Amino acid sequence: MEGTIVIRRLLLGLCLSALVAAPLAHAGDDDKLPGPPAGPAGDPAAPMDAPGPVEPPPAPAAAGAHVMRLSLRDALQKGVGGNLGLLESSYETPIAWQGREAADASFDYLLTAGFSVSHIETPSTNVFSSAGVSVQNTVNAQVGVTRRLRSGGSISLLYRADRISTNNPFATVDPGYQQGLYVEMSYPLLRGAGDIALADIRRAQNGVVAARAGYSVQVETTLLGIEETYWELVYAEANLDARRKAEEVARELLDDANSRLDAEVGTPLDVAEARAGVERRRSEVLAAENLRETLADQLLSLIVPFGPTVRQAIRVVPTDRADAGIANLPTRADEKRYVGVALQGRPELLASRAELASAGIDVVVAKDAIRPQLDVIGRVASDGLNSAFGDSIGDVLAGEATTATIGLEFSLYIGQRAARANWLSAAWRRRQALLRRKELENQIVVEVRSALRDLDTARGQLAAGQSEVAAGEEALEGERLRLDQGKSTP
Numbered sequence: 001m002e003g004t005i006v007i008r009r010l011l012l013g014l015c016l017s018a019l020v021a022a023p024l025a026h027a028g029d030d031d032k033l034p035g036p037p038a039g040p041a042g043d044p045a046a047p048m049d050a051p052g053p054v055e056p057p058p059a060p061a062a063a064g065a066h067v068m069r070l071s072l073r074d075a076l077q078k079g080v081g082g083n084l085g086l087l088e089s090s091y092e093t094p095i096a097w098q099g100r101e102a103a104d105a106s107f108d109y110l111l112t113a114g115f116s117v118s119h120i121e122t123p124s125t126n127v128f129s130s131a132g133v134s135v136q137n138t139v140n141a142q143v144g145v146t147r148r149l150r151s152g153g154s155i156s157l158l159y160r161a162d163r164i165s166t167n168n169p170f171a172t173v174d175p176g177y178q179q180g181l182y183v184e185m186s187y188p189l190l191r192g193a194g195d196i197a198l199a200d201i202r203r204a205q206n207g208v209v210a211a212r213a214g215y216s217v218q219v220e221t222t223l224l225g226i227e228e229t230y231w232e233l234v235y236a237e238a239n240l241d242a243r244r245k246a247e248e249v250a251r252e253l254l255d256d257a258n259s260r261l262d263a264e265v266g267t268p269l270d271v272a273e274a275r276a277g278v279e280r281r282r283s284e285v286l287a288a289e290n291l292r293e294t295l296a297d298q299l300l301s302l303i304v305p306f307g308p309t310v311r312q313a314i315r316v317v318p319t320d321r322a323d324a325g326i327a328n329l330p331t332r333a334d335e336k337r338y339v340g341v342a343l344q345g346r347p348e349l350l351a352s353r354a355e356l357a358s359a360g361i362d363v364v365v366a367k368d369a370i371r372p373q374l375d376v377i378g379r380v381a382s383d384g385l386n387s388a389f390g391d392s393i394g395d396v397l398a399g400e401a402t403t404a405t406i407g408l409e410f411s412l413y414i415g416q417r418a419a420r421a422n423w424l425s426a427a428w429r430r431r432q433a434l435l436r437r438k439e440l441e442n443q444i445v446v447e448v449r450s451a452l453r454d455l456d457t458a459r460g461q462l463a464a465g466q467s468e469v470a471a472g473e474e475a476l477e478g479e480r481l482r483l484d485q486g487k488s489t490p
Helices: 002-011 013-019 072-082 084-089 092-107 194-262 268-303 332-345 347-368 389-398 417-484
Strands: 066-070 110-123 133-148 154-166 176-188 314-318 373-386 401-411
Touching: 066 072, 072 084, 072 194, 072 268, 084 194, 092 133, 092 194, 176 389, 194 268, 194 314, 194 347, 268 314, 332 347, 332 417, 347 417, 373 389
Parallel strands: 066 314
Antiparallel strands: 110 133, 133 154, 154 176, 176 373, 373 401
16 A cells, blocks of 8 residues: 555656645735645656546435535645645745744844933032032933844944033033944854854755645645545445445346246245345445445545535545556556656655754754854944034044954853763764655655555556456356356346
8 A cells, every 4th residue: 555655646746736836935915825835847757647537327315415526636626725734734834934034034133222311429529629419410312233244243333322411510511412423343253153143044944945845745645645535435436336236136136036936936945045135235235335425525524624514415426437547557667767756856855855954054053162252342432522412423423532442252161061062962963864864765765666566466456357357248148148048047
């Protein structure tokens, strides 16, 4: 069964491309569900042509039931649009994309603003001051802009304005406006230097890739489930038709046994055996009807997002033949081709590669954390003080009082035990991810090879079954001739 599923995955390429071609939008309106991603391009596994509809055998429908005639393509289309599991899973990629946007937003400009009022009293020790206490009242307002740099540092611009009043007799400007413009910058030279600052964005981007691959797995699994259930329902319909014909034959044999008993050429034992045959066939019909209804309900649950009260009034009738396009199925001679397709396009592998890439980023970041922290820190400021607000601004721009500072700041955990432990853990997790990917590749190769063997076996069994049916039909025709000649019995 698992091998057959693998080949069905390969054969669903066209259906996936035709039905789910709309790519997932990374950001959309809340009332719009994102569509599933398009399947991998260039898939050489061309699926078989859609089989033509045929009339199913007549079957009694429930009173008032709505008959839904479905081809396989119709069922797949309804499943893509109505399967609740797919609709729920379709949010994973937009959610992951928003995580990527949030990681990138850490480099946005940060605006800060503040306002404060202060009252300061200081005992005066100056003998020339008539006041025993020096009082200063300050009203402060400030606004600043800060931004992280993608190279690992940060830069900020701050503007500050103070209105100062005091009773100090030595103050030359009272009240006065003091303003300042400050530029500060910090840049790492060792730990955190370079593009390490972009690690969160890269992890989030890998998360988007993994989410898209996970949604593709969900789409593929859902469509495979719909296809399997559809073909099982086709078999159940054919099986039910055969059981009903068998019941009709059993009833004819019972009528014949009763006629022979009335003509005194049969025995009550013949009638009893014929009646038992009718009951056996009737039991088989009931079991076949139950199987068909169970499979129809399963198919509806995959394609119709409504409650049981709605589904119980729908009778599903499949219109495709199970043997259509059987000649187009792959053989073991195509093993290398299909193994290559599976190893390139399976969404599980795409998700695994994204996981491995994120693990590699973790190793680089953890190794960088072992290095000491050494930052260059610089600050440039221009201040101005005047009795008028506008004059104070002019003094700032003219550089009335300019200061500049530059220096180095060094820090290091002695022993770096935590950083080394994190680095080793990240390296081992990356090895685990690599082994998981290798194991997944091995599993995919085994699945494809097993599926191709199963198809060859099924193809041989089909040919043997067709020969057996032909021989049975010849035997039946011979018996009919013998019956016409009076050499056989019903």
